[in-house]
Amino acid sequence: MEYKGTTYLLKQLAAKRKRCLLRYKFYEQQQKAEDFGISTPEGLRYFGVVNGWCTKAVDGLADRLQFYGFSDDVFKFAEMFNANNPDILFDNAILSALVTSCSFAYISKGIGLPRIQIIDGANATGIIDDFTNLMTEGLAVLDRDEKGKIVTFAYFLPGLTQVYTNGELVAEEKHGATYCALVPIIYKPDARRPFGHSRISRACMDIAKSAMRTVKRSEISAEFYSFPQKYATGLSQDAEEMETWKATASAMLTFTKDEDGEAPTLGQFQSGSMAPHAEQLRSLASMFAGETGLTLDDLGFVTSNPSSAEAIKASHETLRLACAKAQRCFGVGFKNTGYIAACIRDDIAFDRTQVFNTKAEWRPTFEPDAAMLAQIGDGVQKLNLAIDGYIDADKMRRLTGID
Numbered sequence: 001m002e003y004k005g006t007t008y009l010l011k012q013l014a015a016k017r018k019r020c021l022l023r024y025k026f027y028e029q030q031q032k033a034e035d036f037g038i039s040t041p042e043g044l045r046y047f048g049v050v051n052g053w054c055t056k057a058v059d060g061l062a063d064r065l066q067f068y069g070f071s072d073d074v075f076k077f078a079e080m081f082n083a084n085n086p087d088i089l090f091d092n093a094i095l096s097a098l099v100t101s102c103s104f105a106y107i108s109k110g111i112g113l114p115r116i117q118i119i120d121g122a123n124a125t126g127i128i129d130d131f132t133n134l135m136t137e138g139l140a141v142l143d144r145d146e147k148g149k150i151v152t153f154a155y156f157l158p159g160l161t162q163v164y165t166n167g168e169l170v171a172e173e174k175h176g177a178t179y180c181a182l183v184p185i186i187y188k189p190d191a192r193r194p195f196g197h198s199r200i201s202r203a204c205m206d207i208a209k210s211a212m213r214t215v216k217r218s219e220i221s222a223e224f225y226s227f228p229q230k231y232a233t234g235l236s237q238d239a240e241e242m243e244t245w246k247a248t249a250s251a252m253l254t255f256t257k258d259e260d261g262e263a264p265t266l267g268q269f270q271s272g273s274m275a276p277h278a279e280q281l282r283s284l285a286s287m288f289a290g291e292t293g294l295t296l297d298d299l300g301f302v303t304s305n306p307s308s309a310e311a312i313k314a315s316h317e318t319l320r321l322a323c324a325k326a327q328r329c330f331g332v333g334f335k336n337t338g339y340i341a342a343c344i345r346d347d348i349a350f351d352r353t354q355v356f357n358t359k360a361e362w363r364p365t366f367e368p369d370a371a372m373l374a375q376i377g378d379g380v381q382k383l384n385l386a387i388d389g390y391i392d393a394d395k396m397r398r399l400t401g402i403d
Contacts, residue, residue, distance in 0.1 A: 004127060005166070006155050013125040020100040023200045026208060027099050033212035040220060045244035050214045051208045052112065052201045052286075053299060057292040061199060064323050065094050065336065066363040071147040071394075073358055076337030080206060084116040094330060096120040097187045101196040101267045105183040105337040106140055106154065107344055108161065110172060114341045119182075121195075126156065126182060128194050132352060134336055138182035156180035159349075176342035178372045185333030187326060196329070203291050210403035211284045218277035293318030323365040331360030364400065 025031040032048040067090045070077050081089065096103035100121030108115050119140045126138030138156035142163070144152055152170075155162045161181050163171040175181060186196040285299045294301050295315050313320065339355050376399055380391045396402065 003137050003157065004138060006153075009125055009137070010150075010153075013123075013139065013141070016120045016125065020120070023054075023099050023198050023205075024122070026200050029055060031205075031209075033209040033216070035213070037214075040216070049219065051212045053208050053211065053288050054204055056298060057204055057288075058095065058199050060094050060292070060294055060298060060319065061322055061326060062091070064319075064365045065326055067094075067330075068361045068363050068397075069362055070335070070338065070360045075338065075342040075343065075350070075355060075358070077335070077358065080113050080338065080341045081116070081334075083110075083113045083140040089116060089118060090334070092118040093185045093333070094326075097185050097196070097330065098335075101188075101193075101198040102184050102186040104138070104140060105185060105333070107181040107183065107337065107341050109175065109344060111120065114344045116337065116341060124182065126180065126184070128184060129179070130194060132179070132336070133184065133186065133189070133194075133254050133332055134179035134340070135182050135184060138180045140182055154182075156182040173345040176347040176349050176375070177340050178349045179340060181344060182335065182339060183337045183340055183370055185330060185337070187329055189329065199292075199336075201291065203294070204288065207284055207288045207291065211281060211288070214277055214281050214284065218274060218281070219320075221274060221277060240304065293322050308382055316366070320365055327362045328358070329361075334360050343344055361398070367400075373400060379389075 022031070029050040029052055065285055067086075075224065093103045093105065100151055102121045103120070104119045104124040104126075106117045106119050106124075108117075124138065124140035126135040128134070129136050135156060136158065139153060140156070140186050141150050143150075143152040143165075152165045154165065155164065158178050158180060159175060161173045163173075173181075184195065186194075187199065189196040201297045281298075282301055285296055285301055288294070289296055289299060293316065294356070335355065338358075339350070340354060342355075343350050380396065391399075
């Protein structure tokens with residue numbers, strides 16, 4: 001098999017890294033919205049606002065994905081994951097994959113059991129096998145300097161991992177797997193984009209930027225709303241000029257008639273309303289909620305409270321479907337990681353057909369409340385009366401999340 005080589009993979013990583021870092025900026029609320037320069041005064045044009053909707057879109061899905069373990073675990077995948085801080089490992093893999101569309105599990109030999117390290121999508125790439133979703137060739141950046149320049153990277157081939165520092169080969173590790181020791185964990189892959197799609201879509205970023213501009217305009221309008229502009233006409237040209245702030249904040253102002261007996265006329269411009277900004281922000285929130293499967297309550301706009309867990313679940317039906325899709329995608333990635341780790345642990349090239357029956361299991365997306373538990377219990381009793389032992393402890397855990 002002809003391999004692409006490190007030069008090709010480094011160029012491929014550099015081409016994708018910029019978009020990954022952009023999405024991390026939106027997730028970490030560091031991205032600033034462009035100013036159109038139409039309605040913003042020059043002195044206020046460069047102050048920025050932040051928006052946390054993209055963060056909520058990712059966390060709202062990631063927090064509901066709770067990996068439980070593997071069924072029919074003949075190769076003891078759970079044992080290897082338990083030796084690698086699974087509570088952090090799985091969350092890191094899921095979060096990074098939701099932000100950048102994929103994350104990668106770097107597997108290396110350890111003392112007894114393999115070591116598993118998660119690398120985000122901005123620091124790893126490779127060539128994927130469309131049949132197995134495993135890598136036939138890969139590259140992962142392990143260290144960068146303060147300017148972001150690559151210092152150390154690992155190059156992955158079937159049965160071999162090479163580590164380079166400043167372009168020089170410094171370490172080499174052979175293993176028994178027939179694929180790379182770099183495993184992709186992908187969110188929503190398809191035939192055109194095998195490395196998946198980010199949860200922070202282009203529409204999410206565009207709506208978030210519009211929301212930031214709306215908040216910025218409302219902040220500027222609030223200044224004028226709080227202190228409406230006032231005016232005085234008919235003042236004598238010889239009148240002493242008033243200090244602007246003193247005239248605005250003073251409790252009492254006096255004006256005397258001029259030598260012709262004329263008195264000035266005072267007035268106030270009508271202040272702008274904040275309502276249009278609030279309505280526009282709510283409209284943008286509705287668009288963002290439709291794009292991500294969240295509700296307006298999730299985005300901070302209080303509506304009528306659902307009365308039960310079933311009502312909450314119904315209002316998040318789109319999010320529930322997204323969770324189910326993510327569980328299927330990530331389950332394949334975690335199983336592939338366990339398969340490659342087992343090959344490295346035993347130094348044997350196991351056939352992948354041997355793990356076909358191993359399935360990833362997850363806790364329920366929505367935890368049932370007391371009323372729903374009572375309904376489930378009643379249904380389970382009726383089913384077991386009809387078919388003895390049909391609902392066992394494992395099926396109850398899948399329904400309720402209770403061990």
